[in-house]
Amino acid sequence: xxxxxxxxxxxxxxxxxxxxxxxxxxxxxxxxxxxxxxxxxxxxxxxxxxxxxxxxxxxxxxxxxxxxxxxxxxxxxxxxxxxxxxxxxxxxxxxxxxxxxxxxxxxxxxxxxxxxxxxxxxxxxxxxxxxxxxxxxxxxxxxxxxxxxxxxxxx
Amino acid sequence: xxxxxxxxxxxxxxxxxxxxxxxxxxxxxxxxxxxxxxxxxxxxxxxxxxxxxxxxxxxxxxxxxxxxxxxxxxxxxxxxxxxxxxxxxxxxxxxxxxxxxxxxxxxxxxxxxxxxxxxxxxxxxxxxxxxxxxxxxxxxxxxxxxxxxxxxxxxxxxxxxxxxxxxxxxxxxxxxxxxxxxxxxxxxxxxxxxxxxxxxxxxxxxxxxxxxxxxxxxxxxxxxxxxxxxxxxxxxxxxxxxxxxxxxxxxxxxxxxxxxxxxxxxxxxxxxxxxxxxxxxxxxxxxxxxxxxxxxxxxxxxxxxxxxxxxxxxxxxxxxxxxxxxxxxxxxxxxxxxxxxxxxxxxxxxxxxxxxxxxxxxxxxxxxxxxxxxxxxxxxxxxxxxxxxxxxxxxxxxxxxxxxxxxxxxxxxxxxxxxxxxxxxxxxxxxxxxxxxxxxxxxxxxxxxxxxxxxxxxxxxxxxxxxxxxxxxxxxxxxxxxxxxx
Numbered sequence: 001x002x003x004x005x006x007x008x009x010x011x012x013x014x015x016x017x018x019x020x021x022x023x024x025x026x027x028x029x030x031x032x033x034x035x036x037x038x039x040x041x042x043x044x045x046x047x048x049x050x051x052x053x054x055x056x057x058x059x060x061x062x063x064x065x066x067x068x069x070x071x072x073x074x075x076x077x078x079x080x081x082x083x084x085x086x087x088x089x090x091x092x093x094x095x096x097x098x099x100x101x102x103x104x105x106x107x108x109x110x111x112x113x114x115x116x117x118x119x120x121x122x123x124x125x126x127x128x129x130x131x132x133x134x135x136x137x138x139x140x141x142x143x144x145x146x147x148x149x150x151x152x153x154x155x
Numbered sequence: 156x157x158x159x160x161x162x163x164x165x166x167x168x169x170x171x172x173x174x175x176x177x178x179x180x181x182x183x184x185x186x187x188x189x190x191x192x193x194x195x196x197x198x199x200x201x202x203x204x205x206x207x208x209x210x211x212x213x214x215x216x217x218x219x220x221x222x223x224x225x226x227x228x229x230x231x232x233x234x235x236x237x238x239x240x241x242x243x244x245x246x247x248x249x250x251x252x253x254x255x256x257x258x259x260x261x262x263x264x265x266x267x268x269x270x271x272x273x274x275x276x277x278x279x280x281x282x283x284x285x286x287x288x289x290x291x292x293x294x295x296x297x298x299x300x301x302x303x304x305x306x307x308x309x310x311x312x313x314x315x316x317x318x319x320x321x322x323x324x325x326x327x328x329x330x331x332x333x334x335x336x337x338x339x340x341x342x343x344x345x346x347x348x349x350x351x352x353x354x355x356x357x358x359x360x361x362x363x364x365x366x367x368x369x370x371x372x373x374x375x376x377x378x379x380x381x382x383x384x385x386x387x388x389x390x391x392x393x394x395x396x397x398x399x400x401x402x403x404x405x406x407x408x409x410x411x412x413x414x415x416x417x418x419x420x421x422x423x424x425x426x427x428x429x430x431x432x433x434x435x436x437x438x439x440x441x442x443x444x445x446x447x448x449x450x451x452x453x454x455x456x457x458x459x460x461x462x463x464x465x466x467x468x469x470x471x472x473x474x475x476x477x478x479x480x481x482x483x484x485x486x487x488x489x490x491x492x493x494x495x496x497x498x499x500x501x502x503x504x505x506x507x508x509x510x511x512x513x514x515x516x517x518x519x520x521x522x523x524x525x526x527x528x529x530x531x532x533x534x535x536x537x538x539x540x541x542x543x544x545x546x547x548x549x550x551x552x553x554x555x556x557x558x559x560x561x562x563x564x565x566x567x568x569x570x571x572x573x574x575x576x577x578x579x580x581x582x583x584x585x586x587x588x589x590x591x592x593x594x595x596x597x598x599x600x601x602x603x604x605x606x607x608x609x610x611x612x613x614x615x616x617x618x619x620x621x622x623x624x625x626x627x628x629x630x631x632x633x634x635x636x637x638x639x640x641x
Contacts, residue, residue, distance in 0.1 A: 090172075095173075101161075110158060110219055112217045112219075114218065
């Protein structure tokens with residue numbers, strides 16, 4: 001794995017010589033990506049009441065960013081997305097879920113008993129936080145896997 | 156006290172999630188993080204087991220929901236003993252991997268995932284949740300096998316992945332049928348619904364068949380055992396000691412849990428053919444595993460085939476469905492796990508010190524690695540079933556129960572497999588002690604640490620202790636083995 005990253009670094013260091021795609025591709029992608037990201041977030045939050053949820057939402061968010069990589073090049077996208085930050089996000093999602101689950105213990109509840117939180121509609125907001133945590137971890141992990149497998153070759 | 160139960164799963168998950176971050180800053184942070192987590196986990200498991208022994212079974216429903224809707228976690232003497240096994244083997248395997256490797260941060264992240272998955276399997280009372288934990292521990296296991304440094308590690312891991320996933324999918328199909336039949340995923344609610352639905356419905360029988368084949372793949376019963384020899388041969392020795400002790404054993408526990416808490420003894424009462432088929436499958440596995448083990452030249456493959464036979468013995472105990480047979484199966488599973496873990500660690504030490512991998516290459520090595528050879532010989536006798544090691548008692552209870560219930564074929568198969576195992580383990584011990592090797596004296600391999608040897612020795616001592624305390628163990632287990640669990 002580390003070897004492969006090494007060669008990627010060499011490639012991106014020697015300059016991304018690939019010409020940008022035609023505006024027919026880049027312009028719609030530019031317009032679409034914010035919508036895709038918003039829809040991903042919507043899907044993640046929608047999990048509390050109906051179909052949807054963190055897994056699906058996270059994958060939609062990651063798919064939006066992978067669309068960017070297709071239009072503007074994998075190397076450019078990799079340079080733009082900070083790898084340590086992605087790993088941190090993947091971790092933060094899990095830690096956030098555990099924190100939400102363990103929080104009720106501080107208010108005299110049991111593990112994951114979200115109704116113990118002393119604010120209105122705590123169960124709904126708690127679950128949405130959990131969905132957000134799942135979405136963060138899933139999106140970051142899918143992107144990390146994609147960038148790991150895609151290599152640096154834009155050909 | 157039941158508050159502890161979710162933390163048995165969560166405790167390994169938090170360090171697991173933190174490892175990738177720590178890995179940016181520190182190169183060899185995996186082992187210390189895993190060691191601290193395993194110690195905390197052992198403390199939690201010991202506390203759980205102690206409370207269960209003193210106060211009786213304990214349960215917890217996540218989220219304060221009714222058990223029918225929420226995920227129920229519970230520990231009785233049966234779950235607690237497997238939980239303790241997972242913790243302790245996890246802990247002593249770390250003593251091996253400190254020097255024996257694998258040492259990458261990635262491998263310890265996988266180790267923690269395995270720990271979380273197996274702990275979850277031990278305490279969950281929700282059949283779908285059980286599937287999730289089966290997959291978590293399975294995925295961690297496949298990746299751990301791939302860490303081996305031989306060129307056969309990747310194909311072995313891929314085969315394990317493919318076969319293991321098919322097994323888990325069959326299990327999922329089975330619980331899908333059960334859900335259709337009963338409308339719930341909670342084990343005790345399911346058992347109650349099954350009484351109303353009847354145990355002889357096609358859905359129920361098909362569900363049992365799928366669940367049995369699915370978990371049979373994970374236990375590596377003949378003829379769905381093919382992933383095991385390659386995986387245990389290709390994995391790093393420390394990982395083989397971990398996987399051989401825990402993965403199939405906990406799958407065996409899961410099978411028994413479903414048998415006790417979902418299907419109950421009524422299933423075999425209503426469908427005598429199912430019990431007979433399960434017994435036949437177990438007997439086939441006992442015989443085929445032993446015969447295949449005799450034919451192996453590679454020591455690790457021999458140990459793997461011996462497991463195929465030993466899991467057949469345990470399942471035969473479960474299939475008898477008598478209190479003594481069930482208790483024998485459980486003692487055999489626990490004892491086999493402890494002894495196999497030690498045997499793989501000892502073989503790993505021999506490999507690291509001398510490079511020997513086949514039975515013939517083990518000739519005369521007792522003088523090179525005296526302590527390890529002693530432990531390996533003791534564990535071999537234990538696996539054959541020679542008292543006072545625990546290997547004897549499990550088999551003894553099963554044979555006794557088989558004779559009492561007139562299942563002569565089961566009794567004969569277990570005794571025959573004991574003779575065969577004496578032939579293949581005897582051959583190993585004879586090579587170690589009574590033959591002189593032809594190995595050139597100047598070849599030196601990697602260093603062996605005290606921790607690596609200690610892993611094998613501790614396993615041998617625990618096997619001895621379990622053997623001496625087997626009557627007490629059975630007494631503790633008895634309440635959790637009768638009828639429907641809590």
